[in-house]
Amino acid sequence: MAGASLDAALRPALEERRARSLYRQRRVIESPQGAEVVVDGRAYIGFCSNDYLGLANHPQVRSALKAGVDSLGAGSGASHLVCGHSREHHALEEELADFCGRERALLFSTGYMANLGTVTALVGKGDGIFEDRLNHASLLDAGLLSGARFQRFTHNDTDNLDRRLARAEARRKLVVVDGVFSMDGDCAPLSNLAEAAHRHDGWLMVDDAHGFGCLGAQGRGTPELQSVGGAEVPVYMATLGKALGTAGAFVAGSEALIETLIQFARPYIYTTALPPAVAAATRASLRLVREEGWRRDVLQARITQFRKGARALGLTLMDSQTAVQPLLIGDEQRALALASALEARGYWVVAIRPPTVPAGSARLRVTLSAAHTEAQVNGLLSALGESLAQGGL
Template sequence: MSFDLDAGLAARRAAGLYRQRRIAHTPQAPARRFDEGGRLTFCSNDYLGLANHPALIEALADGARRWGVGAGASHLLAGHTAAHHALEEELAAAVGRPRALLFSTGYMANVGVLGALLDRDAAVFSDRLNHASLIDAARLSRAAVRVYGHGDVADLDAQLAAESAGRRLVITDGVFSMDGDLAPLPALAWLARRRDAWLMVDDAHGFGVLGPAGAGSVAQAGLGLDDVPVLMGTLGKALGTFGAFVAGSEALIETLIQHARSYIYTTALPPALAEATCVALRLMQSEGWRRDRVAALIARFREGAAALDLPLLESATPIQPLVAGSTERALAWSAHLDSHGIVVPAVRPPTVPDGTARLRIVLTAAHEEAEVDRLLNSLAALPPRA
């Protein structure tokens, strides 16, 4: 059988699901220049506005002068430097756990953790709206995969009660990346302990934004190591750099070093990037005004959206989903904003469930109030929603 790739691509185009990239010619910021010209963007995960911060740029340059560019090897060969180690220690302290381990991406962290902890005799319980990296990690782990309703603790309880597997892991986003809502972490933690399971939280979109000093959704919920034995966070969103980490007990981190294939068999992050991330982490902790600013912009946007009767999902995070329903309507809304010089890409199936295509509007500390008002003025003239 031959691979008819052209037919598959044509079908995707016809369904309105074809993905295309914009080419940016300026650094990460709300106002950017693309091939099409200048645009105001509301689609970046640079929640604290740190990706183009002068202190991070300086730290990266200084780190490159000290360490060179590439790490040159995996952490277990010759790639683990004092810069990596210092960052791991600072990340562990930031989330209140004994140890942390760096991964190249959040995707690799999730795949590595589940692959190291689970096998064919285990079971993993995944929220229906978890990020693709958790979904794929569960599938690749070889464990039995059980999917519970989004945030549905009763459904999860029933599935845990019926499962006979010895090793059981509940996995959830802390903040759901397409809906912006929070997982019911206290209830999940209580249930996991009651059912003799572990809870793992992917806090990619909560770390840096929520909790005391930006420690994340788990800290905001008042949960500790015993409640959430496995915590994953990313560095390329609120911290504005790149990479990910897993934090937990001494035994967990040592187990991952021994068994997580996506950690063992890949080149370490550039050490200069670790230097820059340490600076970003300190800014995250010391400059609480950034979180305050994001919260104020969220309130301003939601108030304006309510006045316009826009179909926003409930979200107290920077992720503000505006549900269009059909793929065609979401594309039309995105094109309308683009015609007003604003970039908010349409998010379509399979990234979100059928019938829930949307604009994923994201607010950051780098946005101005006038820019939020400009967005609202453009949304006021959206094509018909009926």
């Protein structure tokens, strides 16, 4: 009876979401990640993965993962602070710190946990946290759960942030932004944000999940692209499951910051560590990011190609020069219809709808990769043109 009562209580919200064309459904991938994927038994050219550099199925990364399993087993056994911190974890942290030009780095099992653990370790009751309105959900949740007074400033509006910081009476002030905004693809103006934070005795934290590995001459992310240093961004977070093609996340910064997280970040303290083999695979990915700068060059060429072609089709592009290239549609049903029309032509692009994006801003989130060929991007553009001409919208 209790089960039936629960189902009866839950069903109306599910039915409402279906009626509003907002229902989410999972698809089953039957191939490795790559430009070509098999989904539910059918082959597609995929344009919705965050595997920006094409490393998720790279032979060297796969070999490192296998060798890691052979050497250290499938699981880590416990949290980092009990007995789960392996030599592969430790080596990866040291290499990430060196790559980012920071004193230390700390691994987390997911990006969500890294954000939640870092924010709640740094601020609490009596403090203030200031977040861009378009921040990732994990950052927003972290701010709300921290106990600090939570404020959201207008997207990329430094003046609005400055006014909020000036009015705030808080023991600590933490400004938190995405480096690259995951649904719009634009970048935060880090230098201006850092100046505002410093002017009001605050700290700037950047979640660079979609910039790390892709942006900057060496792939060091949004700070490198914008020539912003560690003093301006004392808290730097990035994930490993996007450009690096593996899994997990890290926070990089000073010795004091990392020791604070080890002592006080609950999602770090109370979670089983990533499998050491994943850390080994990530070390191989990081070496490829360092050594194969051509991947970033190819990625940028595909971005330029797509934007030029989309403009020629009259599509509404957003202000993005990154691998995230959203096509703004507006209406949820129209976005789903266009995604379905593309799928019928062999191209897999996901329609993003509220509540992931604001109401009235449903879109196709096209993501580009160094693994895509010029012909594949041209094929997507042709499919978009055909879909529009045949009423795909």
